[in-house]
Amino acid sequence: MSAGNLLVIQGGGPTPVFNTSLVSIVEEGLKQSRIGKILGARSGMKGLSSGDIVNLTSSAHADLASIANSPGAALGSSRFKPTDEDLERCVQHLKDLEIRYLIFMGGNGTMRGAQAFGQFCDNAHFEVQIIGVPKTIDNDIAATDRCPGFGSAARFVAQSTLDLSMDLRSLPQPVSIFETLGRDVGWLAASATLARRRPDDAPQLVYIPEIPFSTSAFLADLDAVVSRLGCALVVVSEGIVDAGGTPVFEQIIASRTGTPNRPLIGGVAQYLSGVVAEQLGIRCRSEKPGLIGRSSMAHVSEQDRSDGAIVGREGVRALMAGATNKMVTLLPLSAQAANACDLVQLSTPASFSRRIPDHWLIKGADTVTQDFVEYVRPIVGQLSHYNSFL
Template identity: 55%
Template structure:
């Protein structure tokens, strides 16, 4: 008789996170119809506390609802298990006959999957472990793209167009749009997909990969307003000066830390104050924050397909006896359809992937045509306004 499988969701949710979950459940039911499929509630925290639910009997309609739901249907976390937690996890896996695990998540989850596999080996506990990538930050090493990014990038690009429509209709005259992006600027760079002509928004895009220069930023804003009467800038929340100092960082006792990650955000509001102070211009800040991370209305068709494919390939690899791997997406155009290859979890858990130097712009826009060529197929067609 086949053993049983467990699915774990970890890290920040996305608009297509549950598409991976549903895909893994469907494929497992095909590969091993006699086995049970469990889900850990709130990631490794749920596994360590035996908070597991049976997903084996979900109907086709229920799976379709899960697939089309944003967020993390099982609940997610950034829980860092202790050795006692890990030992408890092995007991819970053993009691339910689980010998295969699929981890759905980002850098931290892939690193955690690798460590958990090593812990199991150190305890002579036989289990196969596979990783299915996910993150809106698009910063997992050794994969062409990460499910979750395309949809979040679509939200940013379309929101840039929509915000610009408001500014063009009634000049503010300046707005600064803040995106998520603690260490890397993939999401902010995606705003440039809104731009078709020189005067189109965004007029400034700032990413963590390029040191921030206040004078250069203010000059770009001032020159754009002088030319067309308004300006729109897009900035990553984690931008820093050349000395490494964040342009803005919250200093609040209530900020707290999650898995040693200080709470950040608010740089757009900070910069709007500097624009008003130095340029004497009325300036608004926009901070959608987490809204774009799980925005169901902005799901990219390519992103959805990638999310389903990576989870499916993980389950197929388990059926072949593979372990300790992640399903890595190959570049579009590599084959007749999107395809994967398996890479060691150690490679996936490596350093964060920043925007490549050759994709960075040299002017006020931090990305160039090479980046646009990469990102446009992942984002899909945007709804562009018509002006008279």
């Protein structure tokens, strides 16, 4: 493809290293002679549809360094679902701006959108190269070993579990239920197990969407832990479901300003704390950090920061190599000496979400195997463990 301009689109929920990838794209793009301007669409596809475009080429180096170490999405993000009319306007803006290269940064939904837009461009006989750059705190993108954003959010969960357990032991509060993000998968909640060094360490109980939740089993397990230890720290994913696939808790009234067909979830920890108090007569608190878990720069994982930069850089290089309709993937850390990244068809991450594999699951209080812990430990990085109580 001939020389042209590059446009970057950020989509979906932000992460602590979302902007690390963005800046890496800009820095690598500035090195490529076939790339003219580097542009960004504000608020994702919504911005491209409306023509709300910012020139990233002129960003000062100092500004880029600051942006790279900022949470959120510097360009703004959205879960905008464009109509055909919106897509027609998008194509026209690409033509007007002489865009020849497109990078979509996001999760499964963004990759589905990138694939669909690529098909729309083909049908419109508009030639453009499209590359996907993965990001999500959920770690549920298929075909990549890990997702930039997950390591930092998982480090927040694991460290917060450790810290909360120290508070719990200091002034014994019988039960605390800590709720993590995770609509469909339990990678984040299960990462709390990194806090354990001894069998009775917190979290004593962990519940994730991959394993059906039973209220009666939960109450029996919790009662046993409290009887034995005097207190318990429980970690639950916001998306846990029962054996029939029904959410354990969901809000009665979905947010009217939210994304269509994507009701606002969360609150299962508070709900379960009420169940515990009523059924077991035990004092129980609930903790719901919510979006703080994906915006805390104090908990950024160094591996995660590195991964964010790698996928951004490799996305640009893939475009320059002539690739299109592909997504950059990270290879397992053990294989990085040979090659850190690979490319897969956009249809792969667009088709399904990756759950924790069955061979890493244990039905019961332990939840995940040691193999899961060994997988996630280098991604999360070092935690601050504390000395025993006097």
